[in-house]
Amino acid sequence: MVSTFPNSTNIDLSRVRLAIRSLQPQLVEWRRRLHQKPELGFQEKLTAEFVSQKLQEWGIEHQTGIAETGIVAIIRGEKQPEASNPKSIDASAATYGSHSVSKRRVIQNPKSKVLAIRADMDALPIQEQNEVAYRSQHDGIMHACGHDGHTAIALGTAYYLQQHRQDFAGTVKIIFQPAEEGPGGAKPMIDAGVLKNPDVDAIIGLHLWNNLPLGTLGVRAGALMAAVETFNCTIFGKGGHGAMPHQTVDSVVVAAQIVNALQTIVARNVNPIDSAVVTVGELHAGTKCNVIADTARMSGTVRYFNPALQGFFSQRIKQIIAGVCQTLGANYDFQYCELYPATINDAGMAELVRSVAEEVVETPVGIVPECQTMGGEDMSYFLQEVPGCYFFLGSANQQKNLAYPHHHPRFDFDETALAMGVEMFVRCVDRFLNR
Incomplete structure (x- = not known):
């Protein structure tokens, strides 16, 4: 199938990859710090404080306390958007005294687009059994579903985009959401207006997925989760x-x-x-x-x-x-x-993610087009409001004994996936906002 999203020429993709891979030590550090301090839904105070501290340190505009502990960061690109079909209009002739100003052609600038990126922050009421230096310090609570990784990936994406604002047009909203595991933080954040001011045109999100091996990515149009x-x-x-x-x-x-x-x-x-x-x-x-x-x-x-x-x-x-x-x-x-409700991807946004994945995973063999699960996600509420795509990023590594299923007391994942997640998000930003 020919992609409707041709490879971008707006940025040097090899430079992007090198810059993101250089962030890997920080991504691991952030993820492990979050893993040690897990918090249940709507109680993510330490997590939110850490996220806000980093955003403030990097000079990123953000709002805290949304739906209890949620955060929205806004990063505004400095690149002028490129219009595939620029529109021109005739300016009306004006008369000043006895002198007439002739008509002129005026090129209308295309609308600046807004892409949202969503990451969940909450943990589960599970006693961790992993014997690692970064194991949970909160008894009976554990990041057993990868949300610590999602938050670290979103932070890495925010940092990179803030440092490279000249490379993209439009605006990126990064939504740090509480309580995905229940009772659900997406709808309260939507009700609080996180998709407004500026209005979001599309949204993407990912889930680190131990049902897929590292180096693979699952994406499909239509229903992804139940x-x-x-x-x-x-x-x-x-x-x-x-x-x-x-x-x-x-x-x-x-x-x-x-x-x-x-x-x-x-x-x-x-x-x-x-x-x-x-x-x-x-x-x-x-x-x-x-x-x-x-x-x-x-x-x-x-x-x-x-x-x-x-x-x-x-x-x-x-x-x-x-x-x-x-x-x-x-x-x-x-x-x-x-x-x-069911998590249903927009066909156009799923195609965008798939086209980016072809570059990031480096081989079409690594893309799983019909990946589905009866698991559920409140990302579904965002997808009911605006077109978007939620996808799975493979994170299991059998050789490192990092393949326990989600919600297992020994769940962990290969942290190499963190940089891959940032690269997916950054390239999706480029493909969506600069196309």
């Missing part, structure tokens, strides 16, 4: 003696019937072309082997890509629970929550 929804249900039966079930309504039996019935939703109610998941992850009931439990509690998650399915699962799950309970004589309490 919608995330959760449910909780309590079954109210009638307890009693295990030897006298006829006197009871067994909440365990009711719950078991519900779990089985829920599996028919994907198997028989969803179009086989549409991928979806209904998982019951928790089921708690009973206190003793010879006591029939009067109450059973379950919770689960729903994942899907197709936005047309929004609202379907909550209705169907409730129908099944209600039907089983009515059949077996139980009552229920049901709660459903739609957390994040």
Whole structure:
């Protein structure tokens, strides 16, 4: 396929790569410092202080305290934007006394564009098991998903762009977002106006991805990550003696019937072309082997890509629970929550990222075009507002034992990916703003 984003001639790409690779020691230092001080969603005070300190040190305009701990940095390019089809207009003839000023051709400057870059900052409630010098110093909290790396990459990008403002036109907004892991910081930041003043034309973001080896990159148009929804249900039966079930309504039996019935939703109610998941992850009931439990509690998650399915699962799950309970004589309490919509990339922005990736990963073999996961991301809210692309940057290295999955207590990644992430962002800025 011929790229609609031809290689840029605005900057010396070999110079860019050398300059970014020289930042690698600082990127590692920043990432490890952040890794040692992990914080949960909307509590990222130390992280935000560190980010703000660096931005201030580099003279970068920024605003703090957005949606509790979020930060937005603004870097304004000094290069004049180039118009592929410059427009000209006839200036009206003006008369000053008896002298007329002839018409002249005036070239209108193209609109200065704004590209946003998003990075999340929060950690997870996990006790780290890695025996490394930079392990978490906060008990029960760990950067087990790479957000420390995302923040370091965004800082490196901010530093580079600030030092090379003459190389790009337009404006770059770098959004340091809290609480991606929950309850979600993207929407509060959007509600606070981070996509306004100046208005953002497009947005990009990346996720370090231990499901891909170092040196690869996953990007695709359309759905990249799934919608995330959760449910909780309590079954109210009638307890009693295990030897006298006829006197009871067994909440365990009711719950078991519900779990089985829920599996028919994907198997028989969803179009086989549409991928979806209904998982019951928790089921708690009973206190003793010879006591029939009067109450059973379950919770689960729903994942899907197709936005047309929004609202379907909550209705169907409730129908099944209600039907089983009515059949077996139980009552229920049901709660459903739609957390994040599907993360859906704009086709044009995905093509831009892919075209840049061909240069950064150096070989098309390293680009995984159909990379998808049923994991969820609140980057999806940004992508609902403006065209954008979220992509995966391979970070696993089996030879260094850096391939544990995300959210594992021994998760870590090959830090070589940090400079690669900065290069991806910088080249995307060049390709989008200077084209």
